[in-house]
Amino acid sequence: xxxxxxxxxxxxxxxxxxxxxxxxxxxxxxxxxxxxxxxxxxxxxxxxxxxxxxxxxxxxxxxxxxxxxxxxxxxxxxxxxxxxxxxxxxxxxxxxxxxxxxxxxxxxxxxxxxxxxxxxxxxxxxxxxxxxxxxxxxxxxxxxxxxxxxxxxxxxxxxxxxxxxxxxxxxxxxxxxxxxxxxxxxxxxxxxxxxxxxxxxxxxxxxxxxxxxxxxxxxxxxxxxxxxxxxxxxxxxxxxxxxxxxxxxxxxxxxxxxxxxxxxxxxxxxxxxxxxxxxxxxxxxxxxxxxxxxxxxxxxxxxxxxxxxxxxxxxxxxxxxxxxxxxxxxxxxxxxxxxxxxxxxxxxxxxxxxxx
Numbered sequence: 001x002x003x004x005x006x007x008x009x010x011x012x013x014x015x016x017x018x019x020x021x022x023x024x025x026x027x028x029x030x031x032x033x034x035x036x037x038x039x040x041x042x043x044x045x046x047x048x049x050x051x052x053x054x055x056x057x058x059x060x061x062x063x064x065x066x067x068x069x070x071x072x073x074x075x076x077x078x079x080x081x082x083x084x085x086x087x088x089x090x091x092x093x094x095x096x097x098x099x100x101x102x103x104x105x106x107x108x109x110x111x112x113x114x115x116x117x118x119x120x121x122x123x124x125x126x127x128x129x130x131x132x133x134x135x136x137x138x139x140x141x142x143x144x145x146x147x148x149x150x151x152x153x154x155x156x157x158x159x160x161x162x163x164x165x166x167x168x169x170x171x172x173x174x175x176x177x178x179x180x181x182x183x184x185x186x187x188x189x190x191x192x193x194x195x196x197x198x199x200x201x202x203x204x205x206x207x208x209x210x211x212x213x214x215x216x217x218x219x220x221x222x223x224x225x226x227x228x229x230x231x232x233x234x235x236x237x238x239x240x241x242x243x244x245x246x247x248x249x250x251x252x253x254x255x256x257x258x259x260x261x262x263x264x265x266x267x268x269x270x271x272x273x274x275x276x277x278x279x280x281x282x283x284x285x286x287x288x289x290x291x292x293x294x295x296x297x298x299x300x301x302x303x304x305x306x307x308x309x310x311x312x313x314x315x316x317x318x319x320x321x322x323x324x325x326x327x328x329x330x331x332x333x334x335x336x337x338x339x340x341x342x343x344x345x346x347x348x349x350x351x352x353x354x355x356x
Contacts, residue, residue, distance in 0.1 A: 039053040039054055039055050039060060040052075040053075040054055040055070040100060040106065041054065041055050041056075041106060041107050042054035042055065042056040042061070042069075042071075042072055043069060043103070043106065044069050044071070045068065045069040045265070045266070046068075046069045046103075047066070047067075047068050047069065047184050047264075047265070047280075048063045048066065048067055048068075048069060049063065049066050049183065049184065053082060054072060054079075056071075056072045056073070057073075059072075059081060060081070060082045061079040061080065061081055061082060062079070062080055062082040063078060063079060064077060064078060064079060064080050065077060065078050066184065067079075067265070068264060068265020068266065069265065100114060100115070101114065101115050101116070101176060101180060101280075102114040102115065102116040102121070102129075102131075102132055103129060104129050104131070105128065105129040106128075106129040107126070107127075107128055107129065108123045108126065108127055108128075108129060109123060109126050111123060114132060114139075115176060116131075116132045116133070117174075117176075119141060120141070121139040121140065121141055122139065122140055123138065123139060124137065124138060124139060124140050125137060125138050127139075155179050155182065155189070155201075156189050156194075156197045156198045156201045156346070157189075157198075157201050157202075157205070157346055159175045161345050161346050162175045162178070162205075163175070164345055165205060165209070165341070165342050165345055166209065166214055166215045168214060168216065169214060169215035169216065170215060170216050170217070170218060172218050172276075172279055172282070173212070173215040173218075173248065173279065173282070173283075174279045176279075177278075177279030177280040177282070177283050178279075178283045180280045180283075181280045181281075181282075181283030181284040181286075181287055182283070182287060184264075184284060185284070185287050185288070185291055187291065187302070188200070188204075188287050188290065188291055188302065189201040189204070191302075191306045192306050195348055195349070196305065196306055198343070198346050198347075198348040199305055199311075199343065199348055199349075199350070199351055200302065200305040200306060201346070202339055202342040202343045202346060202348065202350075203301065203304075203305050203311050203314050203339055204286075204287070204290055204301070204314075205342055206311075206335055206336075206338040206339035206341075206342050207249065207301070207314060207315070207318055207335060208248035208249060208286060209338050209342075210331070210334055210335045210338060211245075211248065211249050211250045211318075212248060212250070215248070218246065218247070218276045218282070219244065219245065219246050219276050220244040220245035220246070220250055220252070222244070223241060223244045224241065225241070225244060226240055226241060227241075227243045227244055227245075227252050227253045227254070228240050228241075228242070228243050228253070228254045229253060229254055229255055232254060232255055232258070234254070234258060234269060235254075236254055237269060237270045238254075238257075238269065238270055238271065238272050238273075242254075242272050242273075243256075243257055243272055246272065246273075246275040246276045246282065246285075247275045247276070247281075247282035247283070247285050247286050248282060248283060248285075248286035249285070249286040249289050249290070249318065251272075251275055251285045251286070251289065254269065256289070256293075257269050257272045257275075259292075260285045260288045260289070263288050263292065264281075264284055264285070264288060266281065268285070289301075289318075290302055293317070294317055295316075295317045295318055295319070295320065295321075296316065296317070296319075296320040296321040297313060297316035297317030297318075297320050298313075298316075299313060299317065300317060301313070301314035301317045301318065304317065308351070309353060310351060310352055310353025310354060311335075311336065311339050311350065311351065311353065311354045312324075312332075312336075312353050312354055312355045312356035313353070313356065315332055315335050315336075315355075315356045316356040319331075320356055323356070324356035325356070332355055332356060336354045336355060339354070340354075
């Protein structure tokens, strides 16, 4: 508590000094600009969804299509100039609907609302991305209704259910990271009936649980395996032994890092380590595989669930060459048991064809 008060006092002094060189007119103009609409300052490489509003070089732009942080002035396909006169948007404004996950070092203005570790905070004073829990001078806890937790936005799995599924999980595998990742690939757990949506989310989480020991391991334990196909034209720029498993489905091999990075707008081939450094990125790579890759199976895990092929086919697509057709029934049973547990938690039938 003493440390917090000292920090608050120091922060107050910093703000007071800063205000001394700002004219009242400039301060008023900044406040009007900040509250004119819901926006954030554009950040290169950050994922933006359609409708997000950003400020870039003093001008405002609205995202016409989802994009992985392209410059607002590069193409009108992704961004269009906007007057910022009250449109919707992707973050940081004065409403909980516009809240974004807090980002260290990003400029925030009085009234901005952010999510941090599952809770909401409102900026009491402008600040350059200070931690919301460091000082009540800059941030205060904010009630967004229903206790202010989670911010899942109607996702088929609630934060309380997620915590019940994985009581001993590594904090890296955050619920918010999962939900934010899911929102960047809209068809995931949003296709078909309510039952199908819940079954798909449950199937994904069951496989992720199996691959990571209950969402405990971020990286593969054995990092000495050579998982780089040097016959690929791009080779192994991050190093021969750099492409070991990471994330919820343990993304492995250089060609998978390359394909996932191309899809997500990230250079994972040269920097595979970022999959283990950012929760949302880790979840996004797993959802990428789920939505786009067949592996040793005949369909993607997503297609298996939305087309009623059953949970067993998701196992085949992820690790079928080692587990299915009697190769390792204990591992298959482990996945099935977790799937049945998760469907029970979210209140949906598991469906048929559970085994491969």
